[in-house]
Every structure is written in C-alpha cells, then in structure tokens.
Amino acid sequence: MLKKALVFAVLIFFLVLPFLIRSNYLLGMLIVTGLYSIIVIGLGILMGYAGQVSFGHAAFFGLGSYTAAILATSCGWPTPAALLAAMALPGLVAALIGRPTLKLKELYLALATLAFGILVHILFNEGGEITGGPSGLAGIPYLSLGGLVFDRDIEFYYLVLAVVLLVSLAVNNLIQSRTGRALRAIRESEHAAQTAGMDTSLLKLQAFVFSAVLAGLAGGLYAFYVTFISPSPFSFHMSVQFVLMAVVGGLGTFWGPLQGSGLVVALGEALRWAVPLVIPGAGGEYQIIFFGIILVLVMIFRPAGLGSLLSPQVNQERAGRPGGREVDGGVAGG
Amino acid sequence: MDLSGQLFQLLCSGLTLGGIYALIALALVTTFNITGVLNMAQGEFLALGALLAASLCAAGASLPLAFVIAVAALALLGGLLERSAIHPARHAPGLIQIIITISLSISLRGLALLIWGTEPVALPAFSGGGPLLVLGAAVNPQSLWILGLVALAVVGLHGFFELTYTGKVFRACEINRTGARLVGINPAALSCLAFAGSGALGAAAGIFITPVTLATYDMGFLLGVKGCVAAIIGGLNSAGGAVLGGLLLGILEAFGAGLVSSGLKDALSLLVLMGVLLWRPEGLIGAVAGRKV
Amino acid sequence: MEVLLEVEGLTRYFGGVAAVKEISFQVQEAEIFALIGPNGAGKTTVFNLITGLLAPDAGSVVFEGKSLAGLKPHQIAAAGITRTFQNLQLFGNMTVLENVMAGAYLKGRTGFLKSLVTWPGSSREEKLIRREALALIDEVGLAGLAGLPAAALPFGRQRLLEIARALASGPRLVLLDEPAAGLNSAETKELAGYLKRLREEGKSMLLVEHDMETVMEVADRIMVLNSGEAIALGTPAEIQANPEVIKAYLGEDERVA
Known part of the structure; x- marks a missing residue:
C-alpha cells in the first residue's frame, strides 16, 4: 500500500528542489533521471510482474526519440502529435516482437530484444539522411503544448516531474487492479494463473508493449529536451543500465524505479569523475565494468533489488523466495 | 576473377567466418545443455584469449607458448567466473541467470578496454606463405587452420562425450540432472568444468582468428551474439546443429556482405536471429528445443 | 441427469510410455466423480489433459457439448472448468x-x-x-x-x-487434486462436508484423492486407474467389492476402510 503522506512529502521535495540546488548541471541530471525512471517504471512491470527481461529498451527509447525528432523536423508535425507517435511506434514494434517470443522461455525475449536493440542501433547509424547517421539529428524544436513552450530547463523539469508522477500513479493503480493481480499471479505460478482463466501470454505481451510505450514517451521527451540526438545514448550499454536501474531500485516496488534511476545516474557521474583519478588515461565506457559487476552482485544476493532494503515490508515479503517464481511444479507427476 | 571464382571466394570466407561462429555456438550449446545457462559472455573469452596471446607474443613469447598460456588462463577464468557468479545463482530463474551472463560480458569487455585500450593488436599467421589458389579463389591459409580447429573441436567433444568416463557423466547430467545427482555425480563440478572448457575453446578460437581479423577489446560482443544466433538456428540442443548453424550463418553473412553491402553485415545476422526467434523459435535444424510444459 | 464432461479415449505418452491410455468417463451435473489409483497411475495427468496444461496424443474432452480440443488453459477455465493442484500452486x-x-x-x-x-x-x-x-x-x-x-x-x-x-x-466443474492431503482428520471431515454441500448447490467435481475414507464418503462414482489404464468404474460399494481393484490397488493400501 502506498502511503499518501509520503508521496506528498516527496512531491513537495521535488517541487522545491530546483530552488535549493540552483545548478543547471544538477537540474539536467534530475531531468535525465526522471526520463530514465519513466523507462524503468515500465521495465519494472515487465521484469517484476511479468517475469520477463528486455535488453532492448534503449532501442525503444531511441525509436521514440528518433520518431519525435524526425516527425517534428522533416515532417513538420506539431510537437505533441510527434510525441504521441513516439509512444505509438515502439508499442507497435514491441507487439510484433513480443507476440511470438513471450510464449517461450524467458531466454527468448531476452535474446530477441538484445538482437533488436543492436539492430536498431545499427539502423540509427546507417540510416543515412533519415537518421543523420552517426552525427545524428539537430534542430529539433522545443515541445510546445497549447502556447506553452518548454524551452528552459526549469520548465522541462516540472514537465518531467508531472509525467513521472502521472505514470507512477497509473502504474500504482495497475498493480492493485484486476490486471495487476493477474500479473502478480503469473509471477507466482504461471500454471495456476492459466487455470484461473488468465491469458498469460496476452498479459505478458501487454506488459511488454506498455513498457515499450513508456520508453518511447521518455525518448520523445528526451528529443524535445536536448533538441539534438545521435545514436550513442541508445546503445546496448544503455539497455543494460536500464535493467540495472530496475533491479537496483527493487522490482515490484513503487519507489524502486526512482531510486534505481537516481542511484545509477549518480554512480555513473561519480565514476566518470573518480576513475580517471585512480587509473590515469582510462577512457571510454569503463563505467560499464562497475555496472556489470554491481548487476551480477545484485542478481546473486538480492534479486528483489536493493530497494527492498529501504522498505522492510516488501523485503520480508520477498524473503521466502529469493529465486523468484516456480514454474514446473504443478504438472509433473500423475 | 570470374563470377564462379568470386562466388567460391565468398564461400571460403563464409566458411571461415562460419567456423568461428560454429566454435562459439559449440561452446554455448555444450554449456547450455549441462548447466541450463546460455553464456552470453562466451564472445569475451575469444577477445580476452586473443588479446592476452598477442601481449605475450609482443613480450617475446613464441606463438605456441602464448597459445598454451592464454588457453590455460581463459580456462581458469571460465572456471572462476562459474564459481563466483554462475554457481551462486544456479537455482535462480533463467531471467536472473541471463542477466548475470550479460553483466559478466560487459564487465569483461570493460576490463579488456582498461587493460588493452582501443587499439587493435595482431598475431602472426600460423603458417607462412601467401594465399593458396583454389579453383580460382585466393584462400587464406589461416582459414584452413580455423576450419581445422572446428573439426578438431567437433571430433574432440564427440570423443570426449562418447568415449571418456567424464564425458559420459556429462551426458548423464544433460539427460537428467536429478538422476545424475542420485548416482553420485556432482553437477556443480560439471558446471565449473563446462565453463572452464568454454573459456579454453573460446581462447583458442580467438587466437585462431586474430591473424585474419586482428583483436580488439570489443570484438567479443558481436561474435558472442552471432554464436547465439548459430546455436539458436541449430535448436540450442545439438552440437551438430550448432556447427551447421554457424557455417550457414557465416556463408550467409559473407554473401550478404559481398553481394549487397558490407555495412549491413552485422544487421543481417541479427535479422536472421529475429527471424528465427519470431518464426521458428525451436530452431531451423533438429528437434524441438523448448519443453512445452 | 445431464452429462457435463465427457472424456473419450484420452491418451498421453511420455517418452514412449503411456501415462494415460484410452481413458473414458463422464461426469454428470452435480456429481462428485473420483479418480483413484496408486501413485503414477496417471490421475494428475488426466487433470493436466482436461485443463489444457498438456495436450493429449489421442482422445477427446467434451464439456457441455463443446469440444475442448486445442483450447488453451485459460480458455478452458473460461468454459467453466477450474482446478486445484496436488503440490500447492498458491x-x-x-x-x-x-x-x-x-x-x-x-x-x-x-x-x-x-x-x-x-x-x-x-x-x-x-x-x-x-x-x-x-x-x-x-x-x-x-x-x-x-x-x-x-x-x-x-x-x-x-x-x-x-x-x-x-x-x-x-465454475461448473472443479478438479480437485488430493484436497485432503496433509489435512488432519477433523479438517478432512470438514472438507468432506463442504464438498457435499457444494454438490447440493449443483457443482460438479472431479476428485483425485488418496484418502479412501473421504472418497468412499463423498464420491458418487469412482474410476480406478492403474498404470494409466482404467480397471474399474462404479459406485463406492461396487468398487470396494471389485476383486480386480482389491488386487491391483486396495490390497496394497493400509488406509482402506
């Protein structure tokens, strides 16, 4: 259950935060963290409830970005329409990929999304004039909603805050609803869920498509925030970071995606600063070593996520089943 | 060169590429059947093995010595990784295991970047002399070495599983893990051995291709993914299927790159993977891999 | 009385061995129909075949006049058949x-x-x-x-x-897989009473149960399975008197009343 007072307190904290930090660098980090947390909320539904993993969410993020950017520049669409398309296209693609693969073992969706992610990244790079190739697309307009143009960081910050709040509340509704019970039931026992009348393939597909739509939304917003996009933020490594954010924050928790995104973004920044001090001359994406190791450790010791450290109730709830769900039990024997 | 010669040339480079994919797929399938884990870090074993051997050679070691040391080191690394990261999560769902192997892959790649940087390194060809002229095509002798390694690996693995006691134990474990435990076989030790073997085979494959492709810190990622493609084409459960899948993929890529566009070579194999997963996830070759219930 | 579930020639092999072989029976409306037999007789497999978790190699399942062939588990549940699991799947x-x-x-x-x-x-x-x-x-x-x-x-x-x-x-039909396993005798009695009440309300039940006392008390009809094959079908009294059943199964079981 969600404590309303806590939600309000956190909301007020984030409402006044820009006035406390007075730093464009930190404000930019907060905006990016907020955008990532939108993706991670969706990924959390997919991983924590439907029991599936995607290593291609950076591609959905990128598809959203490029869709919004191309439609708003070359095609001259109004920015809100381009943003809607940025949500629709990844959702559609996810439906196509997810339908056959979700019926199979976890492995197959992981592989299909991984391949899809790399493929899309190649397409961004090789897309010629349409995607601008490795140098990307510039001159993306600011988002304008009914006369209000989001052309300053502070305005965009409040927009992202509102979107994160709305998405969080919607997902909170979802997990306590009939559909959410079904998603949780699938995680606990897929066979029992099926024989209770739940179309588990469809529910997993819906969770997957929903997560892709959220990634597309974040991507569209990202394009309108930075107004210049290139393929590099949509690489496979970013997909891994999204998975890391989801599990570090804690799967199946309300606060997990926010905590996870914040922690990983902060860690990335800290490493960017610290590693060259320790290992002079280190260049490139060396942070990924640490992200990888942290991910392995979390998966081994706390598959339910570090967020469960912070909310004892959930921690206790998960304690009995570190390995996650049982699948085969009910069918053997006879 | 006439058209048939050109096609034969493409076939040869396809078989060379495919041989590498086959080696990776072979290691993946063997490990998967024994442990149930698809080791997404297999490609990194190739990169680390090749980079290590190149450094040893550069430091004055002879190629055979560098080969032996690198293979042994990667066997050790494979075993260590299994003990430290795979074994603790052996009862976890597949979801968690695949996240772990992918994380290992990116960590190893980052490590290679830190140690060796982004510059490609080279190894000398195993045998001197220029390309061999076969049917109007110039065949790099190193290709023959690679195909030889594939053949050796297939024969070696086959012999190991069919003829030696440990091999039979492995197969028993593949067929029935609980049953194997009941007759006193320790699946944990086999799992460790499988990863050590994967490390050794990966290092060997990496060293064999380096004279052709050079070695870089990030060479392993796409190789690993393509090995996966080959293994999945082969149905993920048979060594024969994996080898055939690897060779097919290599030929397809070579022809795709030669006749269409080299920039899309990597995209092609990913499209194949997507196609197979979406259309025939049980694999194109061999029996059904996924248990239904 | 109307036939609710009609199982005809149901067969399923596991690696060449028939787990269930040409089993046929009908469950009437408001009836408790029990499947009994030693472990490995194929009872749970019958449940898995009816609920669609397994596909039969041969035979048909017809529910309320409609074939369930090819339906997915959730569609079979929607048709009105639900179940419990022998090893709990809560x-x-x-x-x-x-x-x-x-x-x-x-x-x-x-x-x-x-x-x-x-x-x-x-x-x-x-x-x-x-x-x-x-x-x-x-x-x-x-x-x-x-x-x-x-x-x-x-x-x-x-x-x-x-x-x-x-x-x-x-649901109109509930498949109960060993509902009394692990219950103490008072709880078992309560359960038997509850099952009979459900029958009075018009529910049909297909019951797999090892506790013979409960089976004999609540079941209207019983089918005995052995190694995947049906060896007897009848009322509790008939089953208890059947020499083949006693030989194949009841004779080995000390719990028989």
Missing part, C-alpha cells in the same frame, strides 16, 4: 483475499488500459469481486485470515484456500 506473496480475487479473474472485465486509470478498489466491479471473495473465504473456513499472505497460512489452510480460489470464478 500465489504465495499475495494475500488470502488477493488469491481468491485473482481466482475470480474471469468475473471481471477491467482490462490493462482501464486498470491504469481506475483508482484501486473504486470500481463497482472491484467492490463486487471483493465482497464475493470475502464471502467465499468465510465459507471455506478461512474467516479472519483474508489479510495474511497465502504463504503464511498453515498447510491445511492453504489447501482450503486453493479450493476457494478454484471456486471463485463460479
């Missing part, structure tokens, strides 16, 4: 109430999108399902435990919760 981290409400999934209509915009518990549908689930929880004897996680219940209570969950969608 949603352990969900509360007792949530388990039963999840069991009532088929009663609801709220889909994914609508779930996103509906405040938890505010819809009429949700309130109705909650009220009915609470009533069912009381009925099976779990009153006062609705808020506990299912995994925290003692074993016997978990069995009852599985039954409540199977009943929650209002």
Whole structure:
C-alpha cells in the first residue's frame, strides 16, 4: 500500500528542489533521471510482474526519440502529435516482437530484444539522411503544448516531474487492479494463473508493449529536451543500465524505479569523475565494468533489488523466495 | 576473377567466418545443455584469449607458448567466473541467470578496454606463405587452420562425450540432472568444468582468428551474439546443429556482405536471429528445443 | 441427469510410455466423480489433459457439448472448468483475499488500459469481486485470515484456500487434486462436508484423492486407474467389492476402510 503522506512529502521535495540546488548541471541530471525512471517504471512491470527481461529498451527509447525528432523536423508535425507517435511506434514494434517470443522461455525475449536493440542501433547509424547517421539529428524544436513552450530547463523539469508522477500513479493503480493481480499471479505460478482463466501470454505481451510505450514517451521527451540526438545514448550499454536501474531500485516496488534511476545516474557521474583519478588515461565506457559487476552482485544476493532494503515490508515479503517464481511444479507427476 | 571464382571466394570466407561462429555456438550449446545457462559472455573469452596471446607474443613469447598460456588462463577464468557468479545463482530463474551472463560480458569487455585500450593488436599467421589458389579463389591459409580447429573441436567433444568416463557423466547430467545427482555425480563440478572448457575453446578460437581479423577489446560482443544466433538456428540442443548453424550463418553473412553491402553485415545476422526467434523459435535444424510444459 | 464432461479415449505418452491410455468417463451435473489409483497411475495427468496444461496424443474432452480440443488453459477455465493442484500452486506473496480475487479473474472485465486509470478498489466491479471473495473465504473456513499472505497460512489452510480460489470464478466443474492431503482428520471431515454441500448447490467435481475414507464418503462414482489404464468404474460399494481393484490397488493400501 502506498502511503499518501509520503508521496506528498516527496512531491513537495521535488517541487522545491530546483530552488535549493540552483545548478543547471544538477537540474539536467534530475531531468535525465526522471526520463530514465519513466523507462524503468515500465521495465519494472515487465521484469517484476511479468517475469520477463528486455535488453532492448534503449532501442525503444531511441525509436521514440528518433520518431519525435524526425516527425517534428522533416515532417513538420506539431510537437505533441510527434510525441504521441513516439509512444505509438515502439508499442507497435514491441507487439510484433513480443507476440511470438513471450510464449517461450524467458531466454527468448531476452535474446530477441538484445538482437533488436543492436539492430536498431545499427539502423540509427546507417540510416543515412533519415537518421543523420552517426552525427545524428539537430534542430529539433522545443515541445510546445497549447502556447506553452518548454524551452528552459526549469520548465522541462516540472514537465518531467508531472509525467513521472502521472505514470507512477497509473502504474500504482495497475498493480492493485484486476490486471495487476493477474500479473502478480503469473509471477507466482504461471500454471495456476492459466487455470484461473488468465491469458498469460496476452498479459505478458501487454506488459511488454506498455513498457515499450513508456520508453518511447521518455525518448520523445528526451528529443524535445536536448533538441539534438545521435545514436550513442541508445546503445546496448544503455539497455543494460536500464535493467540495472530496475533491479537496483527493487522490482515490484513503487519507489524502486526512482531510486534505481537516481542511484545509477549518480554512480555513473561519480565514476566518470573518480576513475580517471585512480587509473590515469582510462577512457571510454569503463563505467560499464562497475555496472556489470554491481548487476551480477545484485542478481546473486538480492534479486528483489536493493530497494527492498529501504522498505522492510516488501523485503520480508520477498524473503521466502529469493529465486523468484516456480514454474514446473504443478504438472509433473500423475 | 570470374563470377564462379568470386562466388567460391565468398564461400571460403563464409566458411571461415562460419567456423568461428560454429566454435562459439559449440561452446554455448555444450554449456547450455549441462548447466541450463546460455553464456552470453562466451564472445569475451575469444577477445580476452586473443588479446592476452598477442601481449605475450609482443613480450617475446613464441606463438605456441602464448597459445598454451592464454588457453590455460581463459580456462581458469571460465572456471572462476562459474564459481563466483554462475554457481551462486544456479537455482535462480533463467531471467536472473541471463542477466548475470550479460553483466559478466560487459564487465569483461570493460576490463579488456582498461587493460588493452582501443587499439587493435595482431598475431602472426600460423603458417607462412601467401594465399593458396583454389579453383580460382585466393584462400587464406589461416582459414584452413580455423576450419581445422572446428573439426578438431567437433571430433574432440564427440570423443570426449562418447568415449571418456567424464564425458559420459556429462551426458548423464544433460539427460537428467536429478538422476545424475542420485548416482553420485556432482553437477556443480560439471558446471565449473563446462565453463572452464568454454573459456579454453573460446581462447583458442580467438587466437585462431586474430591473424585474419586482428583483436580488439570489443570484438567479443558481436561474435558472442552471432554464436547465439548459430546455436539458436541449430535448436540450442545439438552440437551438430550448432556447427551447421554457424557455417550457414557465416556463408550467409559473407554473401550478404559481398553481394549487397558490407555495412549491413552485422544487421543481417541479427535479422536472421529475429527471424528465427519470431518464426521458428525451436530452431531451423533438429528437434524441438523448448519443453512445452 | 445431464452429462457435463465427457472424456473419450484420452491418451498421453511420455517418452514412449503411456501415462494415460484410452481413458473414458463422464461426469454428470452435480456429481462428485473420483479418480483413484496408486501413485503414477496417471490421475494428475488426466487433470493436466482436461485443463489444457498438456495436450493429449489421442482422445477427446467434451464439456457441455463443446469440444475442448486445442483450447488453451485459460480458455478452458473460461468454459467453466477450474482446478486445484496436488503440490500447492498458491500465489504465495499475495494475500488470502488477493488469491481468491485473482481466482475470480474471469468475473471481471477491467482490462490493462482501464486498470491504469481506475483508482484501486473504486470500481463497482472491484467492490463486487471483493465482497464475493470475502464471502467465499468465510465459507471455506478461512474467516479472519483474508489479510495474511497465502504463504503464511498453515498447510491445511492453504489447501482450503486453493479450493476457494478454484471456486471463485463460479465454475461448473472443479478438479480437485488430493484436497485432503496433509489435512488432519477433523479438517478432512470438514472438507468432506463442504464438498457435499457444494454438490447440493449443483457443482460438479472431479476428485483425485488418496484418502479412501473421504472418497468412499463423498464420491458418487469412482474410476480406478492403474498404470494409466482404467480397471474399474462404479459406485463406492461396487468398487470396494471389485476383486480386480482389491488386487491391483486396495490390497496394497493400509488406509482402506
């Protein structure tokens, strides 16, 4: 259950935060963290409830970005329409990929999304004039909603805050609803869920498509925030970071995606600063070593996520089943 | 060169590429059947093995010595990784295991970047002399070495599983893990051995291709993914299927790159993977891999 | 009386061995039909075949005149057949109430999108399902435990919760896989009484049970399976008098009354 007072307190904290930090660098980090947390909320539904993993969410993020950017520049669409398309296209693609693969073992969706992610990244790079190739697309307009143009960081910050709040509340509704019970039931026992009348393939597909739509939304917003996009933020490594954010924050928790995104973004920044001090001359994406190791450790010791450290109730709830769900039990024997 | 010669040339480079994919797929399938884990870090074993051997050679070691040391080191690394990261999560769902192997892959790649940087390194060809002229095509002798390694690996693995006691134990474990435990076989030790073997085979494959492709810190990622493609084409459960899948993929890529566009070579194999997963996830070759219930 | 379920020539092989071989039987409306037999006789396999978790190699299952061939488990549940599991398959981290409400999934209509915009518990549908689930929880004897996680219940209570969950969608036929296993004798008696009450209300049940006392007490008809084949079919009295049954099964079982 969600404590309303806590939600309000956190909301007020984030409402006044820009006035406390007075730093464009930190404000930019907060905006990016907020955008990532939108993706991670969706990924959390997919991983924590439907029991599936995607290593291609950076591609959905990128598809959203490029869709919004191309439609708003070359095609001259109004920015809100381009943003809607940025949500629709990844959702559609996810439906196509997810339908056959979700019926199979976890492995197959992981592989299909991984391949899809790399493929899309190649397409961004090789897309010629349409995607601008490795140098990307510039001159993306600011988002304008009914006369209000989001052309300053502070305005965009409040927009992202509102979107994160709305998405969080919607997902909170979802997990306590009939559909959410079904998603949780699938995680606990897929066979029992099926024989209770739940179309588990469809529910997993819906969770997957929903997560892709959220990634597309974040991507569209990202394009309108930075107004210049290139393929590099949509690489496979970013997909891994999204998975890391989801599990570090804690799967199946309300606060997990926010905590996870914040922690990983902060860690990335800290490493960017610290590693060259320790290992002079280190260049490139060396942070990924640490992200990888942290991910392995979390998966081994706390598959339910570090967020469960912070909310004892959930921690206790998960304690009995570190390995996650049982699948085969009910069918053997006879 | 006439058209048939050109096609034969493409076939040869396809078989060379495919041989590498086959080696990776072979290691993946063997490990998967024994442990149930698809080791997404297999490609990194190739990169680390090749980079290590190149450094040893550069430091004055002879190629055979560098080969032996690198293979042994990667066997050790494979075993260590299994003990430290795979074994603790052996009862976890597949979801968690695949996240772990992918994380290992990116960590190893980052490590290679830190140690060796982004510059490609080279190894000398195993045998001197220029390309061999076969049917109007110039065949790099190193290709023959690679195909030889594939053949050796297939024969070696086959012999190991069919003829030696440990091999039979492995197969028993593949067929029935609980049953194997009941007759006193320790699946944990086999799992460790499988990863050590994967490390050794990966290092060997990496060293064999380096004279052709050079070695870089990030060479392993796409190789690993393509090995996966080959293994999945082969149905993920048979060594024969994996080898055939690897060779097919290599030929397809070579022809795709030669006749269409080299920039899309990597995209092609990913499209194949997507196609197979979406259309025939049980694999194109061999029996059904996924248990239904 | 009308035939509700018609199983005809049901056959399933596992690696060349017939787990279930040409089994045929019918379950009438408001009947408790029991499948008994030694371990490995194929009883649970029959359940898995009827509920669609396994596909038969031969034979047919017809429910209310409609063939279930090729239907997925959730479609078979929607047709009106639910089940419990021999080794419990509760949603352990969900509360007792949530388990039963999840069991009532088929009663609801709220889909994914609508779930996103509906405040938890505010819809009429949700309130109705909650009220009915609470009533069912009381009925099976779990009153006062609705808020506990299912995994925290003692074993016997978990069995009852599985039954409540199977009943929650209002099925016409319930498949009960060893509902009395692990229950003490008082709980078993309670369970038998409850099953008979359900029959009076018109529910049909297909029962797999090792506790012969319970089977003989509640079952209208019994089919005996041995190594996947049916060796006898009849009323409890007939089965108890059947020499082949005694030889194949009852003779080895000390629990027979």
